Amino acid sequence: MATLVFLEHHGDELQKGSLGVLTKAVALGGADAVIIGEGAKGLAAQAGAYGAAKVFACEDAEVAQPVPQPRVDVLAKVVSDGGYDTVLFANSVLAADIAAGLAARLDAGLNWDLVDVELQGGDLVGKRPALQDTVYADVGWTSTPRIALFRAGSFDAQESGGGEPEIVDVSPSYAAHSTSVKLVGQDAEESSGPSIEDAGVIVAGGRGLGAPENFTLAEELAKALGGAVGATRAVVDAGWYPYSAQIGQTGKTVSPKLYVALGISGAIQHKVGMQSSGTIVAINKDANAPIFEFSDFGVVGDVHEIVPKLTELVQQRRGS
Numbered sequence: 191m192a193t194l195v196f197l198e199h200h201g202d203e204l205q206k207g208s209l210g211v212l213t214k215a216v217a218l219g220g221a222d223a224v225i226i227g228e229g230a231k232g233l234a235a236q237a238g239a240y241g242a243a244k245v246f247a248c249e250d251a252e253v254a255q256p257v258p259q260p261r262v263d264v265l266a267k268v269v270s271d272g273g274y275d276t277v278l279f280a281n282s283v284l285a286a287d288i289a290a291g292l293a294a295r296l297d298a299g300l301n302w303d304l305v306d307v308e309l310q311g312g313d314l315v316g317k318r319p320a321l322q323d324t325v326y327a328d329v330g331w332t333s334t335p336r337i338a339l340f341r342a343g344s345f346d347a348q349e350s351g352g353g354e355p356e357i358v359d360v361s362p363s364y365a366a367h368s369t370s371v372k373l374v375g376q377d378a379e380e381s382s383g384p385s386i387e388d389a390g391v392i393v394a395g396g397r398g399l400g401a402p403e404n405f406t407l408a409e410e411l412a413k414a415l416g417g418a419v420g421a422t423r424a425v426v427d428a429g430w431y432p433y434s435a436q437i438g439q440t441g442k443t444v445s446p447k448l449y450v451a452l453g454i455s456g457a458i459q460h461k462v463g464m465q466s467s468g469t470i471v472a473i474n475k476d477a478n479a480p481i482f483e484f485s486d487f488g489v490v491g492d493v494h495e496i497v498p499k500l501t502e503l504v505q506q507r508r509g510s
């Protein structure tokens with residue numbers, strides 16, 4: 191198996207999700223990586239620490255902006271020249287567009303929303319949640335290259351003690367249509383701490399918080415735990431919190447190690463976005479709230495009484 195992993199970066203940081211996919215690929219038998227955009231070469235050593243043997247780096251002016259199509263050109267060249275039969279991506283808005291474009295370009299099969307992958311008798315088999323995450327389906331590919339897109343948080347990123355990788359400069363010829371898109375502006379959302387896609391801990395708030403200003407309860411607990419804040423659709427629709435934090439069927443799907451739900455009823459549309467979290471803790475004043483049916487720990491009580499004390503306790507324990 192010759193595996194290539196797309197490593198997404200923002201600024202001078204490789205995204206944890208894609209390093210997790212690289213960790214998995216290395217465990218399956220080794221992998222090379224590709225980094226595209228400003229600062230790519232400088233990040234290659236980091237990819238080596240996570241086990242990439244060879245890192246393809248492209249810093250052409252055509253890929254300075256985070257648009258997918260020129261990246262498809264880079265990947266198509268690396269995959270074709272290097273004879274890679276497997277190309278893996280961690281899901282993001284950008285990665286999903288690149289993976290789809292690459293599948294179309296190479297006439298390749300793309301399995302998306304996978305949460306795991308393994309070798310079964312020499313065949314690569316992906317695991318894909320189906321029927322609103324109530325079952326896992328084994329999925330495969332009928333041709334190569336096999337392209338896969340993994341759900342956020344599917345794998346932990348672990349350094350492997352790998353040495354300096356071989357760094358290969360890539361500069362493909364770009365198709366006219368690939369360079370015709372120009373990004374006219376970009377505004378970064380003001381945020382501190384990890385994004386919900388990358389966070390190991392998510393503290394999510396629902397309508398039970400009572401008012402938008404009470405989201406500070408979720409924010410303070412998330413800060414104390416070193417995590418990110420998520421939200422239900424009910425509060426996003428009400429304008430209490432931005433859509434980028436929405437978790438669920440029409441929001442993001444996350445799998446942090448710890449998910450703390452504050453005043454969330456546990457509707458099926460929310461559940462499908464977070465039920466694969468490692469440990470789920472729910473605080474809800476209604477003992478019959480559906481969320482308790484799929485929580486590991488449940489506290490029946492008022493978030494306004496419990497959360498400030500919990501935050502204080504976490505701060506004391508962590509000395510923050």
Ligand SMILES: Cc1cc2nc3c(=O)[nH]c(=O)nc-3n(C[C@H](O)[C@H](O)[C@H](O)COP(=O)(O)OP(=O)(O)OC[C@H]3O[C@@H](n4cnc5c(N)ncnc54)[C@H](O)[C@@H]3O)c2cc1C
Pocket residue numbers: 395396397398399400421422423424425436437438439440441442452453454455456457458459460463473474475476479491492493494
């Ligand atoms: C097509 C479709 C797609 C959808 N997509 C999504 C999605 O992506 N994500 C999503 O989240 N929802 C989604 N929904 C909406 C979903 O059905 C629920 O309406 C929503 O998740 C409910 O949000 P909530 O838990 O914040 O609010 P509620 O259901 O109103 O629950 C509030 C909870 O807070 C508890 N509570 C109240 N006060 C307190 C207190 N002081 N202390 C402790 N607990 C308290 C209550 O007991 C209750 O259980 C979708 C719906 C549809 C139809």
